[in-house]
Amino acid sequence: MNSILMDLLEKALVSGIVSSVMVPSRGPDNSFPWTLVTDVSALNRVEPVPPVMSVHGAKALASFTQSMPEGKLLAVMRPCEARAAIELSKLEQIDLGNIILLTMDCPGAVPLKEYGEDGTMEPDINRPETLRPLCRQCTEFTSAGDLCLAMHGGLRTVIPLTSGGQELLDSLGMKAESDTSQWKEWANALRGEREKVRAESTEKLKETYSGLQGLVEVFSGCISCRSCRTVCPICYCRLCFIDMKDRRSPASAHLERSRNSGAARLMSNTLLFHIGRMAHMSLSCVSCGMCEDACPSDIPTGRLVSMVSGNTTELFSYSAGRNPEDPLPLNTYQLEELHEYED
Template sequence: MMIKLATEENSLTKGLQQFFKRLLATEEIDALFLPVRLTASSSIMPSLVTDADQIENAVPLSPAFPLNSGRMVSRLSYKLSGRKTAVLLRPCEMRAFIELIKLKQGSRQELILIGMDCPKALTASDYTAYMEKDPLADDAYIQKVFSEKDDTLNGFHFSSACQTCENPFPVNADINIFLHGVDLSEGVMMDSGSESGQKILESLKMPEASMPANREEIVAQIKEANSIANSAMVKDIEEKTNSIPKLTAFFDRCINCYNCRNMCPVCYCKECVFNTDVFYHQPVQYHQWAEKKGIVKLPTDTVFYHLTRLAHISHACVGCGQCSNACPSDINVFELFKSVAQQTQAAFEYSPGTDENDPPPLSVFHEKEFEDIIGIERE
C-alpha cells in the first residue's frame, strides 16, 4: 500500500521524525537504527535509538555519509537479539546489507528495512568543510537535493560515487520512502515492499495515496544522467590505470593502512590474508627484493593488495565510495573499483544487492559454463 506522510509544522524532517516516533511506539518495533546528529557537534552518525526523545536529533536525509551502515546493521543482526529493529538505509547501504545477508553475516528476521530515495552525500572531508561554511538547514537541504537539479551544494560537489550512481532508489526494503516527483512542501510518499511493511503502514492509519505521475520520468532522467557521468569516469580511470606501471603509479601513495578494506561493506573475511603471517615478511626477504630489483618501496605489496581485493570482492561492489572516503592519501580507490566491478559483474551477470536469492558468483558453479576459457588455443 502507498501512503502520504505529511510534513509536521511545515518541516519534512519533523514529519519523518514523527513517523519514526510512531514506529517506536508500536508494539512491533523495539528500536530504531537511523542517522542521528550527535549533540555538541555537527557529526551525524548511524545510531541505535530506543528513547523517543532522542528522535528529535534524527536526521534521516542529510549529506552526511561517514560510513556504509550496511556493515553496522550486520553487527546488529548476525545473531538474534530478541528485539525488532526498524532500520533506515541509503540504497547503497541496503545493497551492501543484502550482500552480507547472502554471506550469513546478517539477517532481516528481526529487522524492518526502510529504504529511501538517496539524499546524496558529500565526501567526509567535504562534509566537514561544508558544515563550517554556512550549511543549509535540514529541510532546505532536502528541497535542494530533490527539487533542484543543481549538482553542487554551496560550492561543494557531491561525491563521485553519488554522481555516477545508476541506482539511487530503494530496493529490497519492507518500506520505501519516495521523494523524487513528490510535492515536498506537503510531505513524502511511503510504499510497502513486503507483508510486514504493509502491516506497519496500515497500523499508522493514514489515507492511501498514489504515486505521482512524473516520478518514473524523473527516475529515468537521473539514471541516464548518472550513467553518462559513470561512462565518462570509467573511461578516464581506465586510461589512467591500463598497465601495471600506471597502476603502480596510481597507488604510489598507498600506505597500506587498509582503511579502504575496513570501510568496504562487502569485504567480508573475518580475518584478512593481508593481516596474517603470510605478509609478515622476514627482514632478509626485503633485502633480497632490494638486491634483485635495486630498490624496494616500503610498505611492500600495495598494488598486490588492491589487485587481490579486486579479485575477491569486485563482483559484490555496491559502489558506495566509502573506500575513497576512508583513504588518508586521497587515492581514488572508488573509481578504480567501480570500473573493474562493472566488468566482473557483467561477466557473471551479477547485480549485487538486487536479489537476495541470487548467490554470489564465486560461491556457485555450473557443469557447463565458460567452456571457451579451457585449453591452450589462443583466443
C-alpha cells in the same frame, strides 16, 4: 522534509510494532553517528539523511545483528547501505529476519574532507559538484530494501517494495500514494544522466590507469593505512589475509626483490592488497564510495573497485543487494559457464 518519515517512525515506536529504529542522529560537533532509538523522545535528534556518510549503515547494523533481533528493528538507510546489508545477510554477517530496511531517494553525500572544513555543506542531487565522486555516478539512488521514501516527481510517500514493507505500512494504517508514474520518470531521467557520467568516468580511469603500470601509479601514494578496508561494509574478515604472519618475508627476500630491479618499494604488499581487495569485493560491491571517502591520500579507489565490480557483476548477471533471494555467484556452481575465459 521528512515529516512523513518522522511520522512513520513515531507511529512504529509508539504502537510497539517496531521495538527499535536504527537511524543517524545529530551528534556533537557536526557529527552524525548511527543510533539505535527505542524511545520516541529521542527521535527529535534523528537526522535520517545526513549530509555525510560517516560509518556505513550496513557496517553499523552488522555490529549487533549477527543473530536475529527479538522484536522488529527498522533500519533507515541509504539505498547503497540497504544493498550492502542484503549482501552481508548472504555472507551471514547480518540476520535480516525481523529487520525492515527503509530507504529513500538518496540525495548523495558530501565528501567527508570537504564537509569537515566548516560543516555547512549540504548534498544537492541536482548539483553534482556537491557530491562524492561515486555519488555523482550512482545509478541505484532509490528503491532498495523493503520500503522507500519517495521525495521526487511530485511524490512524498513511503512506497512498499516487499511484502514485509507492505505489512509494516498496513499495520501502521499508512497508505502509499498509488500514482508513481512521475516519480518513475524522474528516476529514469536521473539514472540516464548518471549512466553517462559513470561511462565517462570509467573511460577516463581506463585511459589514465590501464595495465599493471597504471595500477602501480594509482596506488603509488598509498600509505597502507588500510582505512579503505576497514570502512568497507563488505570487507568483514576479522583478520585480513594480507596481515597474516605467513605473508611476512625475511629481509633476504626483500633484498633479492631490490636486486632484481635496483630498488624495492617498502610496505611491499601495497598492490597485492588492493588487487586482492578488488577481487574479493567486486561481486558484492555496492559502489558506496566509503573507501574513497576515507582515503587520506585521495586515491580514486572507490571508482576503481566500482569499475571492476561493474564488469564482474555483469559477467555473472548479478546485482549486489538487489534481491535477497539471488545467490552469491561464488556460492553457485554450473558445469557449463564462462567458456569464453577458457583457452
